[in-house]
Amino acid sequence: MSGNEYEFTIKRKDDHGKVSYSDYSVPKDRISTVFEGLLYIKENLDQTLSMRYSCTMEICGSCAVEVNGKPKMACSTIASSLKTDKIRVEPIRHFDVIKDLVVDLDSFFDKYRKGLPYIIREDYGDYSSELLQTPEQFQKYEQYSMCIKCGLCMAACPIVGTDEDYLGPASLTAVLRYNLDSRDEGGKYRLEAIGTEEGTSRCHYAGECSEVCPKGVDPSSAIQKLRWQVFKHEISGLIRGRRK
Amino acid sequence: MTEHKASIISWFRFDRKGLGFFAYSMHRFSGVVIVFYLYLHYAVLSNLLRGQATFDAVVRAAAYGPYGIFIVMDVLLTVVIFYHGANGVRLMLNEMGLGLAHHKALFFVLEAGAMALMLLFLYYAWQAVLSGSGL
Amino acid sequence: MGGGLAGLRAAIAAVESNGEITVGLVSKLYPLRSHSVAAEGGTSAVLDPEDNFDLHSYDTIKGSDYLADQDAVEEFVKLVPEQIYTTDHWGCPWSRAEDGRISQRDFGGLSFPRAVFAADKTGFHVMQTLYSRCLMYDRIHFYNEYFATSISVDSNRFNAMTTINLRTGEYTIFQSKSLILAAGGGGRMYRFSTCAHSTTGDGDAIAYRAGIPLKDMEFVQFHPTGLVPSGILITEAARAEGGYLRNSEGKRFMEHYAPTKLEEAPRDIVSRAMMWEIEAGRGVRGGYGNIEYINLDLTHIADKLEERLPMITDIARKFNNIDAAEGPIPVRPATHYTMGGVSVGIGTETVVPGVFGAGENASISIHGANRLGSNSTNECLALGNVAGKKAAEFASSHGIPDLNHDKIREEEKRLWEDIMRRDGGENVAAIRSDLGHTMDVNVGVFKTGEKLESAIKTIYELKERYSRISIQDKSNVFNTELQWALEVGYMLDLAEIVAKGAFERKESRGAHYRKDFPKRDDDNFLKHTIATYTRDGPRLEYSPVRITKWQPAERVY
Structure with missing residues (x-):
């Protein structure tokens, strides 16, 4: 020094x-x-x-x-x-x-896209007023909306290193961000898309993504929350007798 | 596409990594050890097929024979199992969304609890070994 | 061309307005790296029943120092509210009131608190929203990291755009029925700037060289609060939320310059006030070398920082190691926005059929001589939408013109046989740095005829040096030095237009302040400057300002 x-x-x-x-x-x-x-x-x-x-x-x-x-x-x-x-x-x-x-970040953005990271609603086209959302509802996903897609989490994740098909922290966090948004109606499509071997199941919670995230997004906790959502979705699917 | 692929060795590079990474690596390692033990256990049990006497001989050899090292291995195995179990409980809680904000504290608390239980277990096990009724 | 707010909005508008349109979104960056993500404070929209369109128009026109085209402004303000609701439906987390409705805050130069915001990351959130919306459409093809070098116009139609695929170095030609220019402004021709390093005026310069005129380029906005020493933007919301500007005596000097609005006066006025204070010897000197600055004091609103200004609080801590709740933030006026741009009409059309312009790249003109804070993101949304629809409409009734091979080859020669092979030993970065220094010093907040003449002379010298550059990097893959060289070429052209336009405009209006002509001169200069490319530099002409309801009056805040 x-x-x-x-x-x-x-x-x-x-x-x-x-x-x-x-x-x-x-x-x-x-x-x-x-x-x-x-x-x-x-x-x-x-x-x-x-x-x-x-x-x-x-x-x-x-x-x-x-x-x-x-x-x-x-x-x-x-x-x-x-x-x-x-x-x-x-x-x-x-x-x-x-x-x-x-x-080369193309694979990263391709994976990001797989989680359907956009609001899905039935009533497209009617934009005459806002959709009500209270500050409390906003706070549920606020943290997860701060992702800047820099790719640091992918670089830190030991699973991404050994399994290049794993969707990775950023992509899964985006899924949770939209699933927690009160304006969204497309949660089930996203859970179907990422409740796979290469989705939430592949995370082993090393937590390095959260250590390196420059924006304090905490992707690792997001994935755990998402895992619970996937679990509930699968169980309710079984109960309703719907085959996957 | 495989140019960047990391080897499994990368799971055990702890430098400049967080506690979660350590917990993760050790969880993987302990998992592998437990699976290895499970098969070893099967192998030993399978001696029963060759009759009670053979089995007793094998077990006695492992526990008391010239290879006292097995006792040490047993203790290490206990450490591994208790570690893995405690961290597993943490992971399950976290996956259900419980204690996510304090997952590092949770790691220490659960591991400390598990190690205390383990010491208790080892104490009684040792008593049993000494009294010769352990088997 | 361009993957920022205006570009993304236009792409979505085009695919949504016509089920058969496909859009190629060509950007020199990944779209989310565009500088639109750095917009912080807010975006003005008339949502409250007590507010009205006329008031928004009036604020904008008064802010523009009456140089805005009033019919365009009136049209524009009506388009904005729908865009706010649309982006809300698409997931933009606009900050809310307790009842769940979108909340609004005050901003510089507004007579009604109408700035819609997403904390102090407005641009970031809107960008994420639009990008995510784009991902719904397979008909939007992303061409990321293709660096545009020229567009060719043939028999008064857009013919083709030439690019370099940065990843491979391949010369790549894009042909289409219509083109939307949405490549942002050129703030990086200055050195102390809030702009990203990628904000190099590519769109402006490329259009200009293709014969599309540029409007009002001499109006360059200086944002009062650029963080010292990096130039990072400290949002205007910091002042709108109640922050104070203090000089070295600890005094709130704005009461001398804008007695009613104080710190919430428009940017040009605050920037000038700060520079007057610094010139009068009341600038603060501290731990940043010789740079004199002004203190932005937020300590009395410490309780608001977390909710309303989290980003700048974070920036002050990370980059300057300052806790905004405890101590003042050092700031100084920094180049922020180019009001000028490709001259477009109300329908965003340029003089070339099939070429449209939107966002900072275009000048319609809404901003006139000074853009109001919170009037840029809404412009990108509203006019991006218009441009997208118009371009789609044009495309559905026209074919693709035959490729003009001569022009393509000519450009190819220019790139590889001229620029890459120049060997005079001049360093591109040094030219850029000298250009930035000249612009900062001579074409800054205060201009004089003398300074501008000296700037023009320096720009000529730099152009001569530019003809003798040597590009050390001979590789094809990701040759960012070649990219720098092309960008510097663009900026030299633009700087020449800015300096010459400013020299000819012998008055003070909005962001353009001449010490030798400190008064506004409506008799001679209530008109737009139109710069057209010629071999010997820009030809300057003037066009009238369209006035509807509001006659020019003195601007007092």
Whole structure:
């Protein structure tokens, strides 16, 4: 913590799939966050570095990377808070790397879509007034609506790492978010969609998703709540004699 | 698509991970041990098919024979089972939506309770072994 | 083109208005990464029976310093309430009153508390809602991370859009019957800006180069409360909820500048007041180097922070290590919004049939010389909807024109044989940084003829340097340096239009303030600036402002 420079080590991958590590020194007085460090490197030291970034205020979800072995948003990770001058930046795990710090998120958004993450209602088209919802009803799902789809939870989840078909924390949390919304009528379709081997049943509650979530969404508790919903749905299906 | 796939080893990298991850890894590990024990248990029991005498001999060998190590293994097995059971209770409670907000505290409370019960169990078991009526 | 609020809204409107339309949503980002997610405070809509459309129109027009086209504003305010209810049905968690109805709050320059909001994450929640709605339709195809480089217009029809697929580096051509420009504004031509790094005016510049004129580009809004030193937006709601601005003497100086509205005056007025204070030596100096700033004091409304302003409280804590309930937040005016954009009519149509514009990318003009806070997200929703419907209508009655191969090849040559092969040793990032510095200093809150001349001179120099750039990254996959180079090219064009437009506008109006002409001049400048592309730079012409009910009057808050 004594020097004037941070030592960045960045994991690279080029067009041909060759993996290497590059080292850079970044003056401490020029940057505050890890993202600013990366931008400083790209602007001044090495123009070939590729990364994603946009809002720099932790709301767009672009700059998910692994900082010193932990999935984080680069823009909101204050470099001095890392308690070391050595900063190791790698692409987030459990995704294919396209180049350097840029990973392929298509699978993530495909999985997100599988949980039918939108309001389902019978009365489409009549938009002449709002649907009543009290603040208490809102609070039920408020926390789960804060997800920015950054993918950190997927990178942290040990199950996603070993089973690439597992829908993952973000996707399942979105299901709960819509199921808990008092304006929604489509809960049963969603439970059918995710009450599968690759849905809630695959979660073993390691809780790492909640540890790394930058928005305090707590996906792991969401999945447990969802599991109970799935259970009740299955039981009521059995009682009604409906075969799955 | 398999380029990023992690190995099972990754389940046991605890550095910079939370308590939930530790509980999860240990739950998996203890589960595997219990399954292994279950089959071992079957294997031992299956000696009954070869007659009472054979079975008694095998069991005596395991419990008192030159391989005292088995007693230690039995104790470790108890630890594993009690750990797994207590965490299992936590998971069930959580899955029913109970105690989600305090799941880490719940882990400590249940594990502490389980370990206390285990010590009690081991105490009585040891008494039984000493008095020779354990079998 | 564009995956933000206006783009998503337009895509949904198009597929819902016609069961056979398919929409390609081309964006240089994943849609949810668009800067619309960063909109914080609220969106104005007339919902309360005691409020009325005329009042909303009047506020907007007065806010615009009478440069808005009044027929467009009147049309627009009527479209907004339905959009609020529509997004509510689609799942947007608008903040509620106890009885379950949508609640509204006060905002800068409003005469009635009509800003609908979702805590201080309005843009974020509306974006999530629209994105989720898009997922219902298989007919909306997402083309994520395709960077648009040009559009070609042939025999007065939209012909094709050329893009680079960032993931592979492939040159990709999109053809369609109609095109909606919804790529946002160009706030990043300034350095101290609340805008995302991706807000580089691509849509404006591409349209301009294709011969579609831009309107009122010299009007650039400065948001009073950009967090020092990062420029992160601290929502106007912080002031609307009762926050105070204090100078280095601890005084609430707004009473000198806007005696009635105080901190809740429109953005241009507050920004100027803050800069006057800083120039008078009453700026605060603290732990951020030489930057002088103003303190935003929220300590007296500490109990409201959790419910109404959670995001900025979180931002202050995470980025500046400040507890907003305990101490003041350092702020300074930062570039926030470009009122100008592609010149469109009330039906969002441009001069080229088949090309429509919506959102910050377009100028209709509702915002005139200064946009009121809470009038941008509603514009994206209302006019995005209009643009989507109009584009679908146009598409169902027209075919796809034959591809003009010459133009496509010409563009391909420009990208790979010109830009990629330039080798003069100039660093793209350095040009961008110098451009930002010039714009901050010379085309900022206070402008003078002298400063603007110097800015124009610098922009010419930068353009010359731009012709000598060297792109170090020769790879095809995710070549973000090439992307930077193209973006800087766009911004240089736009900066030239902004500076020249500002130089020619010898008056002060709304966000445009000339120290050498501090008064509004309705006799000579109650008109829109229209900039058209020529080889030698923008040709500036003027068009009249349409006035219906409200004659220009002095603007007092």
